[in-house]
Amino acid sequence: MIDLLESRDKIDKIDMEIVRLFEKRMKICEDVAEYKIATGKKVLDAERERQKLKALRGRAHGEFNQLGIQELFEQIMAISRKRQYQLLTEHGVEDEEKLEMVDFLPLNNVTVVFQGVEGAYSYAAMREYFDDDIKSFHVKTWRDAMEAVVEGKADYGVLPIENSTAGIVAGIYDLLTEYDLNIVGEQIISPRHVLLGLPEASLEDIRCVYSHSQALAQCSKYLEAHPEWRTQEMENTAGSAKKVREDGDITQASIASRQAGELYGLKVLAENICSNDKNATRFVIVSKKPIYVKDANKISVFFELYHESGTLYHMLSHIIYNGLNMTKIESRPIPGKNWQYRFFVDFEGNLQDSAVKNALRGIEAEADRMRILGNY
Ligand SMILES: O=C(O)C(=O)C[C@]1(C(=O)O)C=C[C@@H](O)C=C1
Incomplete structure (x- = not known):
């Protein structure tokens, strides 16, 4: 042998x-x-x-x-x-500098746009992130919010990007690739959804529940326990509360925040209705200015790859080989290119770090298309 x-x-x-x-x-x-x-x-x-x-x-x-x-x-x-x-x-x-480092984000005398109506969770995120003295306005859609920032009507936009129960807000990921805006910050808030109805309504009256698709998904277990209710998607949660108030129909309910209920004179019919009691939503703050603060420690990029075997592996190896900690990866279909995907990756680091420079240099050189979405 x-x-x-x-x-x-x-x-x-x-x-x-x-x-x-x-x-x-x-x-x-x-x-x-x-x-x-x-x-x-x-x-x-x-x-x-x-x-x-x-x-x-x-x-x-x-x-x-x-x-x-x-x-x-x-x-x-x-x-x-x-x-x-x-x-x-x-x-x-040096690669040409894409983002300029600043000591602080300019936050004085700024105007902020959010999607939805007052009482929406984006509004809550904005209140949490910015000082009280900002000017703000709201628009109907996320695209409107992006455009308001591009056109300079607002200095910053507040957009929901991910929820810990329902996952990514796919529409925002897609819009981030369409508009040349830069993520400069993030804010996590914990939406505490409640079921709202007219003051004279009771749970037995409800036939239809209105809310944003994400909020409906975040309360899916509660809704599954009421198979007799229809659900109807709306553009935002606070807007669904407004609708229930305006329609004045006791068979309608809304899933929104307690604050939205107070704002539109609705009663809380049920609370603790989120499937996950740690439910949290992450919002990004976008700006037209290509800047990042000097102590930023998270980088978001997206890239598209040639449709060849091993390309994603090679792309991610730039992050791993340079000792960087990747915290998130998502893929989204590329419009017009069936079964090809765009990847969104978050990793820890600052654009001044050599390891980050090396990784980004490699990804940029080897991907079909790549953009840094922000360092924040
Ligand atoms: O020949 C080169 O230009 C190299 O940089 C060397 C090398 C190699 O390791 O063989 C590395 C990178 C190039 O893409 C091609 C080849």
């Missing part, structure tokens, strides 16, 4: 040789980086990599080994690129 220890000994010797050759190769890649720094040539040379992979595959025997060689050298060249991005950063080769 073949001796295991003997085989392992042989493997160890080969591995030492691989390590020696890997380091020798990396040293030469550093020379290549020096050439590229001096000439401004791009680190990624996709054609060169394609040729190399083809040639190296051709040297291997059998389909299994050919695939193995392809995977191995894809990795080796990806590592070589990452080292080169590091060297570019170390040599102070």
